[in-house]
Amino acid sequence: MVEATLYGDRKVFTVSAFNRGIAVWLSRLPELWVEGEVTELRRNEAWANVFFTLKDPGTGACLSATMPRRRFDALGLELADGEMVQVQGRAEVYEAKGELSFRGATIERFGLGEHLAALERLKRTLAAEGLFAPERKRPLPRFPRAVGVLSGVDAAARGDVLTGIRARFPPAWIVVAETRVQGRGAAQRIVGALGALAAHPAVDVVVVARGGGSFDDLLPFSDERVVRAFASCPVPIVSAVGHEQDRPLCDLAADVRASTPTEAARLVVPDLDELRAGLERARLGLERTVRRLLERDRERLDRVGLRLRTAPRLLLERRRSTLDRAGARLQALSPRATLARGYAIVRQDGEALRDAAAVARGTLVDVELQSGGLAARVEEVRQ
């Protein structure tokens, strides 16, 4: 219990009592982890504690911290000024001076290696969810109505993307969203800007352009929220973030990764000159093909027309020769051929005679010879 002195209705604490009170109150706060850069690390074999300052690299805000020297030494961290650490502990007040400090129970280095390990864990988790699966990748539209470009404020990367797009496809409609892309709050801002771009009714594809930067500068693009926003972007998204070797996680969630802003421009709009040349080639091909088809039809018709005119003549000729042959055979069978050999036909009343007994003596008969005929009277009938 903190003692106070009463002066009338005024309750007054001594400095010690006040500090003591704050200390008691702070001791009720839970233990937690704080992350920051180690600076002003002071360690002395004669001291029971090590002293250092934790600095927020984003804002420069500082927090004094202490830790039992034996525990600190036992970890063998060999920390140097400027290294990122995470300290577990709680707030406390140095009662002699009324100074707030953070009392560390344990400390872990959180440098590049730890960052990379944390990123690797996040990458595995998201990959297991299928966020990076190849079958999720969508093809980019060939003719986007509008291209959304997300970039940092006054970023050179944006200039490269816009120049690239306009050079290839001058009539392109570009919707630009500028936002903070590094430092505190960048991840939320990127997510917000991306959502706004994708919600634009004409935006059919989004390019996220960010030039190269330090590992920390590019960290927001590996932030889980940003990576998820990339994966769930309703229109195809091209990631042109950092350089090839940076491999921010958003690259894996994007539909396409572009190695440079100019490459991104090449991916999202067609080259107008090439389109025109292609159209011209297609038109020429069209004309050539149609002409060739027509020529083929024409030749085929000519051939069939010729056959049409030849066939009936051939057919008639064949009939004619068949007829001629029949005529010749008829000729051969005709009695006239027999008459030519000296035979004669004898008729009575137009009927050819075959039997002498059928004729009476004195009857008048006609005799037909090969040439001309005779009217004759029967002188004698021989049986």
Add this chain to the structure above:
Amino acid sequence: MTEEQRSFEDLQRELEEIVGKLERGDVGIDEAIRLWQRGEELYRRCAVTLEEAEGRIEQLASDARDTGAEDL
């Protein structure tokens, strides 16, 4: 379908069938003459169709030369 509505390919097919029949020669004279007349009619129709198509192609090609891709 009326004769006018029939396609070029359809008319040409009938024409080739007729020519085939005439070339095989297994038809009577009267039938042959009838087929020949029919064949000539089909040939004329096909030729007219081709000439019209050629005319249209020349027209399109000349129109096309007047419009470049830059005008699109």
